[in-house]
Amino acid sequence: MKYNxxxxxxxARSWRSAPTGxxxxxxxxxxxxSQDDDTAYIATLPGFSGMLPPDRAQALxxxxxxxxxxxxPATEDAVLKEVGLWLGREPDPARRRxxxxxxxxxxxxxxxxxxxxxxxxxxxxxxLRRDLTKSVAGRHYLNVSHLQIDHPQRFAWxxxxxxxxxxxxxxVIPIDHPEFCRPGAARQHEARLRGAAALGARLIVNSExxxxxxxxxxxxxxxxxxxxxxxxxxxxxxxAAAAARDAPPDAAxxxxxxxxxxxxxxxxxxxxxxxxxxxxxxxxxxxxxxxxHRGWENQNIIALLERSAQxxxxxxxxxxxxxxxxxxxxxxxxxxxxxxxxEGYSLPVLEAQACGAxxxxxxxxxxxxxxxSAALLLHPLDGPGWIDAITRLHETQDPLGPQLRGKSAxxxxxxxxDHMRKVMAFVAEA
Numbered sequence: 294m295k296y297n298x299x300x301x302x303x304x305a306r307s308w309r310s311a312p313t314g315x316x317x318x319x320x321x322x323x324x325x326x327s328q329d330d331d332t333a334y335i336a337t338l339p340g341f342s343g344m345l346p347p348d349r350a351q352a353l354x355x356x357x358x359x360x361x362x363x364x365x366p367a368t369e370d371a372v373l374k375e376v377g378l379w380l381g382r383e384p385d386p387a388r389r390r391x392x393x394x395x396x397x398x399x400x401x402x403x404x405x406x407x408x409x410x411x412x413x414x415x416x417x418x419x420x421l422r423r424d425l426t427k428s429v430a431g432r433h434y435l436n437v438s439h440l441q442i443d444h445p446q447r448f449a450w451x452x453x454x455x456x457x458x459x460x461x462x463x464x465v466i467p468i469d470h471p472e473f474c475r476p477g478a479a480r481q482h483e484a485r486l487r488g489a490a491a492l493g494a495r496l497i498v499n500s501e502x503x504x505x506x507x508x509x510x511x512x513x514x515x516x517x518x519x520x521x522x523x524x525x526x527x528x529x530x531x532x533a534a535a536a537a538r539d540a541p542p543d544a545a546x547x548x549x550x551x552x553x554x555x556x557x558x559x560x561x562x563x564x565x566x567x568x569x570x571x572x573x574x575x576x577x578x579x580x581x582x583x584x585x586h587r588g589w590e591n592q593n594i595i596a597l598l599e600r601s602a603q604x605x606x607x608x609x610x611x612x613x614x615x616x617x618x619x620x621x622x623x624x625x626x627x628x629x630x631x632x633x634x635x636e637g638y639s640l641p642v643l644e645a646q647a648c649g650a651x652x653x654x655x656x657x658x659x660x661x662x663x664x665x666s667a668a669l670l671l672h673p674l675d676g677p678g679w680i681d682a683i684t685r686l687h688e689t690q691d692p693l694g695p696q697l698r699g700k701s702a703x704x705x706x707x708x709x710x711d712h713m714r715k716v717m718a719f720v721a722e723a
Contacts (some may be wrong), residue, residue, distance in 0.1 A: 294721055295331045295432040297456070298322060300353075302438040307357045308612040310395070311586065315463055315642050318533050319438045320357065320527060321709045324436075327354065329671035333432055337441040362615035365718060369449065370618035372611055376582060377541025384606035385615050391598050391607040395460065400578075430454050431718055437497070443484035447490040448723050454491070457723035459716075460489050460499040464637025465506045466557065473557035473635070483514070490516035495723055497522050497716060499638040502658045510584045520712055522719040525663065527709030532620045532647040540618070540625020546687055549626040549650075551619065551641035552633070553589030554595070554610075559632040559655065559673050564597045564604060571603055573680075580688045581608045584619060608720050623648040627694065628686040631655060634673050636653040639663055647706040651697035653682050667700040669693070 303319045303330055305507070306696040307599040312320060327350075336343050345353065367373055368561040375394040434448075434456050441447055442460060451458055467474045468480035487508075489496065496519050500506045504523050511519070528596045553560045560583065570578045587595065598610050614622070623629055629645035644665050645652050654660040655673035664670070671678045 294717070295333075296326055296327050296329070297333045297335050297344075297384050297434045297441070297500050299335045299337055299436040300435070301336045301338070301436070301440050302348075303357060304345075304353060305354060307360060309586075310362070311396075312361050313586070314638075315438050317465070317529075317640065320361075321527065321712075322435065322437050323354065325709065325713045327351075335434075335578060337436075337628075339444075341446070342447065344680040354551075355365040362613070362618075365615040365617060366707075367615065367617040367621040368500075370439045372439070372614050373541065373621060374477055375612055376609060376622065377544060379418045379609050380541055380547055380580060382542035384580075386576060388604060388605040389539045390551055391601065391605050392603060393598070394609065394611045397503055399504035422483060430456075432456065433723060434458045435461075435720070439463070439485050442488040442492075443481050443701060445488040448492055454610045457720075458492045458494040459493045459497060459720050459723065460492075461499070462489070462503065462507055465510055466637060468510055469506060470557065470635055473555065473590070477550045481508070483704060486514060486516060490519070491515075493519075495522075497719070497720070498525050498661055499524065499526050503637045503661055508647045513576075522715065524712050524715045524719070525707045526640060526643075527707045527712040528647055529616055530708070531616045532623070532644040535620035535624040536615070537649075539621035541621075544625065546627050546629055547582055547625075548628050548629065548683060548686070549582045549584060549622050550630045550632070551584045551623075551644075553585050553588040554583065554591050556590050556594075556600075557634050557636075558585075560591075560594050560599065562674060562676070563632050563679075564594070564601070564608065564629065566676060566683070567608060567664055568601070568603050569676070569680055569681065571607055576606065578607050579683065581609045582626075583608065584612070584614055584622065586612045597673075611650055620644070620648055623650045626650055628653050628683065628697070629662065630674055630679075630683075631668075632679070633657065633660075636660070642668065643706055644711060646704045649698055649701050651694050652685055653679070653686070653697075664674075667704050669697060669699075674689065 300323055303316055304556045306316055372394050379392050434451050469479035471479040498507055500553040501523055511572055530622045567581050628651045633640050634656050636659045642652055642654055654664055654666035654668045654670055660670055669682055685693040
């Protein structure tokens, strides 16, 4: 089967220094389908949809690999080295501002760079609205980021050419929890569900939890009953190959939390836990590395990260790590922490388990589904429980660390090839 793969998201974000979770998914599809020379790559914009010629698509992929540090070994990761230097120094009680390390490339180059990226699409010589038959006919349309689906009229070319459509819906968090999202996100996400129905789309979801929430809203909106496939997301091979020896040498004991800095990640709670740990242990308290770009609606979290003297010596915010650098930090951490209030899936938890790390996660539906008994699950607001778990993992003589690392070692992670096989069989049924 031939495919039209929508790569709007990674095209527009190729100028960042590291991918988000959804970026990783679209990238994984692009890499898998690039093995087939017949794959067409599409960018969907407000004014038009354009198809990238093969040479331009390959140039884009090369730019992404370079900017996202996807092939860089841990030994060449400048951000990892900076983390290692911080962990190797004694905490400074006089410091008044937490440490922050970013990649050599800023993760947000501003409107001019973004505009240049989108203008590049506009220069693509094949425009779908000009040559529909040659460009898209006989191909299945895949969109795995759900961008632009809230505007189904932008996909009139697919309906006119009777092109089957398959969409991957990552979650319905904007509808279920609008308090964690930008204003208007709930309305936009509901429009995405209506748009998917208008396109007659088949649906892929990443977890049983997401399937149930999508079905709930689909029924509430009376959108019918589309075919749905639950296909857990895969992880990159670098995480399964990581070992503690790749972590910064001679480092102080540290914990790691991975994810965009946004409200639903529950980082305000985690930082309050760390303040209590510093109150209890002083300069001997464990270190915390927060790995992720800054998101939205996070002013209170940023205030803590930028102004808390109590956290200044024990918390470091980093972004722009390579995959191998992140895997090394996971493998060397006393524990990887995932205190989120809600998730549609949880790639960092699975990546950490693939690295053999001890995982402590919030007791929410998705973590029960994807991590189960291989992680220590705690209520996301159980302060004493989190403090106790972190303290026990910090102590080398406590059995909790070896127990959780042993459980992670027993987990067989889903690989992208496993995911793709399920998806391609589902798509072939259309």
